[in-house]
Amino acid sequence: MRYSKFSNLLILLIILSATSLLTAQSTDQIKQTFVCDGYNVVPSRFVSCTQLLNDWHQLPQVNFWQQIISNHPDSSVVNIAHSRTPILTVNTKQWKSQTEPRKAEVKCSIRNCFSLDSNTALNVTAGKGDFYDFVNAIDEVNAAIPIFKKYDTDPWYAQAILLIESPGKLAARSTAGAVGAFQLMPDVARSMGLRVNKKMDERKNFERSAAASAKFIRTYCMPLAKKVCQQNGIVFDRNDLWFKLLTMHIYNAGYGNVNAAVEKVCPQTGGKEFIKQLWITEAGQFKNQSQNYSQLVLACMSNFTKMMNTSDTVYEHTGDKFIYAYNQTTSKNTSLLEQGLKSYQQDLLSGKVNFEKFKEVFLFINGELASTNQLPQEVDGLTASELNMAALELMKNLKVTSAISLLHLNEKLYPQNASVYDTLSVAYARQGNKTLARKYELLAQKTKQTQP
Numbered sequence: 001m002r003y004s005k006f007s008n009l010l011i012l013l014i015i016l017s018a019t020s021l022l023t024a025q026s027t028d029q030i031k032q033t034f035v036c037d038g039y040n041v042v043p044s045r046f047v048s049c050t051q052l053l054n055d056w057h058q059l060p061q062v063n064f065w066q067q068i069i070s071n072h073p074d075s076s077v078v079n080i081a082h083s084r085t086p087i088l089t090v091n092t093k094q095w096k097s098q099t100e101p102r103k104a105e106v107k108c109s110i111r112n113c114f115s116l117d118s119n120t121a122l123n124v125t126a127g128k129g130d131f132y133d134f135v136n137a138i139d140e141v142n143a144a145i146p147i148f149k150k151y152d153t154d155p156w157y158a159q160a161i162l163l164i165e166s167p168g169k170l171a172a173r174s175t176a177g178a179v180g181a182f183q184l185m186p187d188v189a190r191s192m193g194l195r196v197n198k199k200m201d202e203r204k205n206f207e208r209s210a211a212a213s214a215k216f217i218r219t220y221c222m223p224l225a226k227k228v229c230q231q232n233g234i235v236f237d238r239n240d241l242w243f244k245l246l247t248m249h250i251y252n253a254g255y256g257n258v259n260a261a262v263e264k265v266c267p268q269t270g271g272k273e274f275i276k277q278l279w280i281t282e283a284g285q286f287k288n289q290s291q292n293y294s295q296l297v298l299a300c301m302s303n304f305t306k307m308m309n310t311s312d313t314v315y316e317h318t319g320d321k322f323i324y325a326y327n328q329t330t331s332k333n334t335s336l337l338e339q340g341l342k343s344y345q346q347d348l349l350s351g352k353v354n355f356e357k358f359k360e361v362f363l364f365i366n367g368e369l370a371s372t373n374q375l376p377q378e379v380d381g382l383t384a385s386e387l388n389m390a391a392l393e394l395m396k397n398l399k400v401t402s403a404i405s406l407l408h409l410n411e412k413l414y415p416q417n418a419s420v421y422d423t424l425s426v427a428y429a430r431q432g433n434k435t436l437a438r439k440y441e442l443l444a445q446k447t448k449q450t451q452p
Contacts (some may be wrong), residue, residue: 028156028239030145034313035138038320038340038361039327044142046308047159049301051241056272057302060084061279065292065299071127072350078110081121082280084295087114092126130351134304135316137167140181141304144210151214154239160248161213163300164293179203182213192216221247224255228262234270242275245294249278249286252293257286317353319343323361326368337365345386348402349393355405362409384414388423400431418447 028049035044056062064084068077076092079085087110098106107122144158165183166172173179177186180203186196192212194202202208222238225247229236236243249258260283267274279291308314315321322340326333344361347353387410394403407424414420421444429437 028154030155031308033308035316036313036320036324037316038323041313041324044138044308044314045145046138046141046304047145047156048305048309049156049241052298052301052305056241056298059272059276059298061276061295062298062302065295066303068125069128069132069296069299069303072129073127076124076126078107079123079125080116081123087122090124095124131167132163132300132303133167133352134163134300134307135314135352136169137162137304138308138314138316140167140206143206147207147210148214151211151218153214153218154244156244157217157248157251158210158214159304160244160297160301161251163304164296167300180209181206182209184209184212184216188212188216217247217251221250224250228255228259229270231259232262232267234267234274236270240270242271245275245297246270246278248294248297249290253286253290257284257290260284261286261290317344317347317357319347319361323364332368334369337368341365345390348406349390349397351397351399355402358406359409366413384410384417384420387413388419391423391427395427395430400427403427404431416447416450418444421447 028047028051030045031048032043032045034041057066061084064077064079064086067086071077074092076090076095078087078090080087095103103124108118110116110122111118111120140162141159144162145155148155148158161182165178166181169181172181172183174183178184179186179189179201182203184192184194184203186203189196189203189209189212192215194208194212196203203212225243226236226238228234228246228250229243238244246258258278261278261281264281264283265274265277267277275294278286279295281291315324319340319342322336322343326336326340329336341362344353344358348355348358387406391403391406391410394400394406404424404427407420407427410417410420411424421440425437425440425444428434428440
């Protein structure tokens, strides 16, 4: 949520007039699946959006954002701005390295190549797979559902906000000053009863901020979405997906900006076409980011629902199924451990799993292999060399802190391996710590001299 000012008096008036919005039941289903973290399997709830799966997910704008939120940041999609139609994929770093005149030339060439009108606006949109990490949002969605139900607010909104605003990032802070999993602005949070001052910020408390978000949607955003509809003579049902998206626009951009955009659209009815018109309408501060907001909501909800509906068990990380399978069998097939570790290494390098999780799995596998009299050095992926290579890859991706943590684990496991100290020296030099870089350079030299 990006806007910052609104009237507490207005909220009080809206609360008194909002009861008609709280009677119908949502057509969306709250389902349960099982989530595995590699060791345990626990039940988890989520909202399965029936209307989205039956209709909206096929829109080209939604398909486009589904691709973007799944892509790695290194990959950018050149697309037609008006319709979000993908044209081709380019390397993000190479594109950003071009001058603005050169970018204009390339876009002109693309228009000519694909027989587009010379006035066709083209966007180059980088992948956002590093931000939209839905696996880490599973626990938050599960925890938010009963809180929203307690405050008579459709849990659909909880899931939508948690997926689009800051999935798995409880302490997130936006440039506009919104904080926490529900990205509440300071004055909004205070009006909903949260303490936000120099000493305390309850927006960082998940339960409190979830309650505040639920109350804010029920007493402010939904009544104002109703007002927008009534002003334009639009018949609505608060459970319609288009009405929920309109409410989400108000949550994000504020009533004034959304109402200005709606006045430009001059809708005769609600529905999909109404929302699609908002996607191409600018008014006040309702611009590109605001237009994209409900498109992203649809894409995130669709991808998340598909992930949760894939099977009866969702694995938090790629390697979890191998670790879980190993723990469940009496034969203790060590090949499952090898496959699991390789998957975790890939997740570590791609940023899908943090170092602490990788370390937990690595030490577990190391211990299990030792108990079966299989030396770690004999298994691909467990050697000091393999860990060094992973650390170097992390450094290539500017993840120097994670690389150093991995190398210190390597140092603990293989204290007589000089290459470990060499790589640590390089890592600290990359970090700018000359003292530690020199320390590990000397350790590498000393270790080499003691080796036969």
